[in-house]
Amino acid sequence: MEHRMKRIDPNFKDAIGTQDARKRIVLIAGGAGFIGSNLCTRLLAAGDRVICIDNLETGRLENLSDAMANPDFRFFQHDIIKRFSIVGEVDRIYNLACPASPPKYQKDPVHTFLTSVLGSLNLLELADAKSARVLLSSTSEVYGDPDVTPQTESYRGLVNTVGPRACYDEGKRAAETLFYEMHETRGVDVRIARIFNTYGPGMDPEDGRVISNFVVQALQGHDLTVYGTGEQTRSFCYISDMLDALTLLMESETCGTGPINLGNPHEFTINELAELVHIQLPSGGAVVHRDLPRDDPRQRRPDITLAKTLLNWEPKVALSAGLGPTIGYFREELRKIQKPLAEPAAEIAVSK
Ligand code: UDP
Numbered sequence: 001m002e003h004r005m006k007r008i009d010p011n012f013k014d015a016i017g018t019q020d021a022r023k024r025i026v027l028i029a030g031g032a033g034f035i036g037s038n039l040c041t042r043l044l045a046a047g048d049r050v051i052c053i054d055n056l057e058t059g060r061l062e063n064l065s066d067a068m069a070n071p072d073f074r075f076f077q078h079d080i081i082k083r084f085s086i087v088g089e090v091d092r093i094y095n096l097a098c099p100a101s102p103p104k105y106q107k108d109p110v111h112t113f114l115t116s117v118l119g120s121l122n123l124l125e126l127a128d129a130k131s132a133r134v135l136l137s138s139t140s141e142v143y144g145d146p147d148v149t150p151q152t153e154s155y156r157g158l159v160n161t162v163g164p165r166a167c168y169d170e171g172k173r174a175a176e177t178l179f180y181e182m183h184e185t186r187g188v189d190v191r192i193a194r195i196f197n198t199y200g201p202g203m204d205p206e207d208g209r210v211i212s213n214f215v216v217q218a219l220q221g222h223d224l225t226v227y228g229t230g231e232q233t234r235s236f237c238y239i240s241d242m243l244d245a246l247t248l249l250m251e252s253e254t255c256g257t258g259p260i261n262l263g264n265p266h267e268f269t270i271n272e273l274a275e276l277v278h279i280q281l282p283s284g285g286a287v288v289h290r291d292l293p294r295d296d297p298r299q300r301r302p303d304i305t306l307a308k309t310l311l312n313w314e315p316k317v318a319l320s321a322g323l324g325p326t327i328g329y330f331r332e333e334l335r336k337i338q339k340p341l342a343e344p345a346a347e348i349a350v351s352k
Pocket of ligand 1: 197293296334
């Protein structure tokens with residue numbers, strides 16, 4: 001029946017070892033997405049058991065091909081908007097479930113909003129029932145189009161509640177409130193990460209965000225589409241740095257339960273990003289300008305003083321360094337889906 005709660009049984013009964021030595025069980029909602037799938041890999045390598053739940057709306061099973069072969073990994077296709085229960089224990093829950101790229105989250109805005117709100121509530125109820133710690137991937141978008149820079153956690157933001165980004169921004173803001181209140185009223189052990197723009201291997205080539213667009217365009221010899229003047233700014237964090245931050249935040253016993261900015265404070269204009277991509281991929285076409293989407297934030301840079309102080313964390317990978325492996329990853333992805341690249345004709349000719 002439609003309204004009945006789905007029962008998910010990871011069946012880790014084959015587990016060996018005593019209760020004391022048992023592996024931790026970590027649930028990752030949105031585990032087939034970009035950050036989620038990288039986190040699955042990281043936690044499995046660290047010796048955890050991982051239950052991945054994803055509705056595959058934007059997540060991709062290809063991201064999980066290695067994890068699928070691991071006996072400590074379970075995948076369940078489920079939409080966290082719908083209530084569910086887990087058989088057995090759960091120690092940690094990461095809520096990474098929500099499309100994060102504007103064109104993707106704007107496709108079904110009501111569903112995006114409910115993913116953050118109802119999905120978070122369902123995960124919080126689960127955390128309460130299992131006495132698990134639960135982490136929310138919130139976002140720099142809670143600051144909207146900020147009129148202060150850099151953004152500290154105490155800045156309350158400038159969000160348009162009735163614009164095209166509201167379904168994402170307001171959904172995450174409401175999710176933060178749910179996390180806060182479930183901690184205050186029921187003592188649920190929560191963590192809130194405000195994640196700034198993150199990139200690296202595992203992104204969907206068709207994600208629609210600026211780094212994936214520019215790299216994929218340049219690899220194909222196409223023009224780079226800069227929206228608006230390109231003078232708007234973003235600060236880009238490499239995936240390995242973000243995984244370090246998320247796991248440190250999850251495991252910290254002293255960081256408190258308030259929101260913490262996680263991101264790279266080095267700020268670039270979109271024009272500067274296009275130049276960096278050109279330097280590493282000269283095969284790319286020219287910069288062409290397209291209309292700036294409505295409500296596109298003009299500036300974004302995290303103040304990471306809290307993360308530095310409470311987690312002893314700061315990013316290690318500069319954008320110029322992180323672009324290399326990201327480009328290598330996208331080159332391989334395009335080969336797999338047989339999209340024409342700018343260079344391969346010459347490469348084939350040489351190898352013959
Ligand atoms: N952008 C761009 N060209 C693209 C895609 C995005 O110039 O092909 C711009 C976009 O308008 C924004 C910035 O790059 O100002 C970052 O966009 P993205 O969608 O990556 O993330 P978000 O706006 O959510 O930070």
